[in-house]
Amino acid sequence: MLKDDKTMTCAVDKRSTFYGLPGQHCCGGEIFRPDDEICCNGHRHPKGKNVYCCGVNAYNIEDPHMKCCSGTLYNVTSLDNHGHNAQCCGSLLQSPKDVCCSSDEEQLLYSAKTGFRCCGHHYYNTSLWSCCAGMLRPVHQPGHHEGKRIKVHIGIVESVSPHSIVFSTVLKINGRTGSVRAVSPHYILKLSDHCSSPKLTPGKTYFFNDANVFTDFNQENILHSVHLIFAKCYRP
Incomplete structure (x- = not known):
């Protein structure tokens, strides 16, 4: 609390009352005159043209050497020739x-x-x-397929939306029994999460199961991939 002979009082708690001369205000625990000063988070500074607050500090926004980043004031001369292009990252100064x-x-x-x-x-x-x-x-890393994933489909992508993928000419492959059968000519794979699906190209052929589409079969072509499934999973 501050007082003078004119009974001016400023305090930081909300229960205190300010008594002062006309034109005077509180800045934190101090008296300040808005006509001549600015108050920056409880700190007084002389008022000037283009002078603004940056946290508890005041600076001239026309000064090319100063940069305010979310309440933290920086002197960008430390960035040498890159100072005029300085950017903020939150309250931090970002270098090139x-x-x-x-x-x-x-x-x-x-x-x-x-x-x-x-x-x-x-x-x-x-x-x-x-x-x-x-x-x-x-x-998903190539070559790290789960052993239980022995039933897959193969089909041509017709169209893709955020919630589903439409395949045509779909075959269901059972690696354990070594069987392949045709399913519906237009198979719709519904996606619970569109991010689980990789970027797909309409007209290309992909393997998929009831939840995911796979693009990591490291073989030269689709026939080699099918052969690999049977070779690893078939149990006569």
Whole structure:
């Protein structure tokens, strides 16, 4: 609490009352004059042309050497010739060699790396993860098929939507019995999560089961892939 001979009082708690001269206000626990000063989060600063608050500090927004990032004031001369292009990443100053990844929760800086990409505020290795709506998912690795996945379909993609895929000329393959049979000429695979499906090209042939489409059969052509299924799964 501050007082002078004119009974001026400022306090930081809401129960206190301010008594002062006309034109005076409280700035935190201090008296300030809005005609001559600005108040930045409880700190007084002289008023000037183009002077604005940045957190508790004041700066001239026309000064090319100063940058305000979410309440934190920076002198960008530390970035040498890149200062005039300085960008903010939340409250952090981003250098040209940095990558800013942001989400609704936070913003984070990372050193730029080849093969990495932002997913929300995460910076991920694209060979290990995929991103869907700001969420990371492990990438299905080639050659790591589950042993139980011995019943698959094969068909030609006709059309794709966020909720389903239409296949034509569909065959059902049972690797354990070594059998193949034709199913409905137009098979609709409904998707509970569109991110679980890779990017598909209409007119191309893919393997799929009741939930997923597979693109990681590392064989020269479809016939080789079918042969591999039978070779690994067939039990006479």
